[in-house]
Amino acid sequence: MKHILEELEKRRDQARAGGGEKRVASQHAKGKLTARERIDLLLDEGSFEEYDMFVEHRSHDFGMQDQRIPGDGVVTGWGTINGKVVYVFSKDFTVFGGSLSGAHAQKIVKVQRAAARVGAPIIGLFDAGGARIQEGVDSLAGYADIFMENVLSSGVVPQISVIMGPCAGGDVYSPAMTDFIFMVKDTSYMFVTGPDVVKTVTNEIVTAEELGGARVHAAKSGVAEGAFENDLEALTQVRRLVDFLPSSNRDKAPIRESFDDATRDEMSLDTLVPANPNKPYDMKELILKVVDEADFFEISSEWAKNIICGFARIDGESVGIVANQPQVLAGVLDIDSSRKAARFVRFCDAFNIPIITLVDVPGFMPGTKQEYGGLIKHGAKLLFAYAEATVPKVTVITRKAYGGAYDVMSSKHLRGDVNYAWPTAEIAVMGAKGAVEIIFRAEMNDPEKLAEREAEYKDRFANPFVAASRGYIDDVIKPHGTRRRIARALKSLRGKQLANPWKKHDNIPL
Numbered sequence: 001m002k003h004i005l006e007e008l009e010k011r012r013d014q015a016r017a018g019g020g021e022k023r024v025a026s027q028h029a030k031g032k033l034t035a036r037e038r039i040d041l042l043l044d045e046g047s048f049e050e051y052d053m054f055v056e057h058r059s060h061d062f063g064m065q066d067q068r069i070p071g072d073g074v075v076t077g078w079g080t081i082n083g084k085v086v087y088v089f090s091k092d093f094t095v096f097g098g099s100l101s102g103a104h105a106q107k108i109v110k111v112q113r114a115a116a117r118v119g120a121p122i123i124g125l126f127d128a129g130g131a132r133i134q135e136g137v138d139s140l141a142g143y144a145d146i147f148m149e150n151v152l153s154s155g156v157v158p159q160i161s162v163i164m165g166p167c168a169g170g171d172v173y174s175p176a177m178t179d180f181i182f183m184v185k186d187t188s189y190m191f192v193t194g195p196d197v198v199k200t201v202t203n204e205i206v207t208a209e210e211l212g213g214a215r216v217h218a219a220k221s222g223v224a225e226g227a228f229e230n231d232l233e234a235l236t237q238v239r240r241l242v243d244f245l246p247s248s249n250r251d252k253a254p255i256r257e258s259f260d261d262a263t264r265d266e267m268s269l270d271t272l273v274p275a276n277p278n279k280p281y282d283m284k285e286l287i288l289k290v291v292d293e294a295d296f297f298e299i300s301s302e303w304a305k306n307i308i309c310g311f312a313r314i315d316g317e318s319v320g321i322v323a324n325q326p327q328v329l330a331g332v333l334d335i336d337s338s339r340k341a342a343r344f345v346r347f348c349d350a351f352n353i354p355i356i357t358l359v360d361v362p363g364f365m366p367g368t369k370q371e372y373g374g375l376i377k378h379g380a381k382l383l384f385a386y387a388e389a390t391v392p393k394v395t396v397i398t399r400k401a402y403g404g405a406y407d408v409m410s411s412k413h414l415r416g417d418v419n420y421a422w423p424t425a426e427i428a429v430m431g432a433k434g435a436v437e438i439i440f441r442a443e444m445n446d447p448e449k450l451a452e453r454e455a456e457y458k459d460r461f462a463n464p465f466v467a468a469s470r471g472y473i474d475d476v477i478k479p480h481g482t483r484r485r486i487a488r489a490l491k492s493l494r495g496k497q498l499a500n501p502w503k504k505h506d507n508i509p510l
């Protein structure tokens with residue numbers, strides 16, 4: 001028996017060694033951790049249970065029969081994050097550059113299926129050279145099997161991808177179909193085709209970093225939901241994110257004990273909105289003052305900054321927050337902000353996370369750039385997402401809620417459950433100046449008369465009371481009591497039941 005146990009340990013050591021000391025040293029020299037070191041940081045200490053560490057590839061081409069490394073370039077299994085079960089796969093760049101063989105793909109598919117069956121989040125750590133070139137079509141088949149599971153798991157369990165090294169070709173599409181992509185600055189990049197192909201096809205000369213580095217995807221393309229300084233920070237933040245999420249669509253949003261008084265007043269909010277309606281203020285201040293312990297996990301903080309999305313807790317319950325940011329482009333809705341918020345709203349709805357919407361929006365962005373880019377279809381995504389969402393929806397209008405954007409931002413008309421407005425709210429088709437210039441065009445040459453009309457319009461519409469008189473606003477609330485009112489609203493909505501009509505699936509304007 002003793003020698004059998006020794007043999008087992010020997011084989012395990014062999015698998016744990018990955019591609020060997022030299023390649024591990026090279027990985028460290030690049031500022032990157034190994035696949036197993038990353039798992040150790042991601043999961044609760046000692047909780048990782050590895051599967052398939054003895055799996056090897058089955059290729060006989062190009063001398064591969066003589067190069068078999070147990071584990072075959074990916075470490076898979078499950079463990080816990082603050083006690084919550086999660087499944088994980090972590091690409092091992094030290095083994096064939098983390099490239100994907102048929103056997104490697106089967107290991108990933110096994111944990112994907114287990115996560116869906118059990119109802120647990122799945123987290124993929126990427127650091128790889130794409131399809132295993134020596135394997136040909138078996139590698140392509142493996143990718144498709146993974147993609148298939150990504151799609152079947154979408155909306156069933158949270159799927160999170162962390163890009164911690166190269167990620168190209170086949171490797172990019174699996175993360176793209178997951179809920180969140182996080183990248184590590186300077187050491188990771190993502191693209192469909194690399195700089196060499198780009199140069200051949202388009203004559204463009206770009207570096208990998210310029211083409212698909214973390215900053216590019218977190219701030220420009222919006223492909224990544226966040227960029228972190230190093231492996232450690234990325235993994236720590238993923239742990240933080242997982243804490244906000246239910247394990248699957250079968251669970252409600254997590255509720256944990258809160259040490260922040262739900263009835264806490266924030267007197268400073270009474271002066272947050274400036275007297276001049278054209279003056280910006282920071283909507284993040286409202287978020288941080290309203291949520292538990294100012295703990296806010298922002299999604300895509302560097303992209304489409306005119307809308308803020310992220311997770312927080314109110315009275316211990318996880319919520320998704322969507323808020324216009326008057327500080328950036330006056331909080332206008334454009335293509336990027338509509339896409340960003342629509343995807344976030346759909347994630348929250350899929351996973352039973354109540355949505356708090358904070359509104360200060362002057363409308364949709366005018367101009368050819370936006371119209372040519374398809375603003376109509378992209379803006380409709382957000383409208384569609386809010387309308388179909390059946391989770392508790394609580395809305396607070398702080399200032400402007402103009403035009404179509406008023407309807408879109410979780411209005412009563414889109415089944416908003418509790419809709420509040422601050423006394424500073426202006427709910428109208430458009431701002432006073434624009435409105436009078438249209439309806440009193442004949443008086444355009446009489447500035448005095450026009451100013452009079454503008455004042456009249458403001459007096460009539462630049463307030464929340466017309467909407468409140470129709471019941472479109474449930475109450476006009478004092479800003480300092482916003483946390484208490486939202487917390488009470490959420491409590492009242494915990495038993496909410498609402499279902500959309502049966503359909504195979506909807507046809508959201510993609």
Ligand code: HXC
Pocket residue numbers: 023095096097098099128129130131132133134140143166168169170171
């Ligand atoms: C097999 C690979 C590999 C691959 C890297 N390696 N990529 N082995 N298949 N795709 C191996 C290398 O041979 C090397 O082995 C080790 O991994 C490390 O690679 P290096 O090149 O030394 O590392 P580095 O200089 O850091 O460059 C990393 C890299 C580069 C940028 C990822 O390796 C690279 O360009 N690889 C090829 C990428 C690619 O074209 N993949 C196919 C994409 S097409 P040794 O033994 O020396 O350590 C695709 C289609 C799928 O994915 C479509 C599905 C829909």
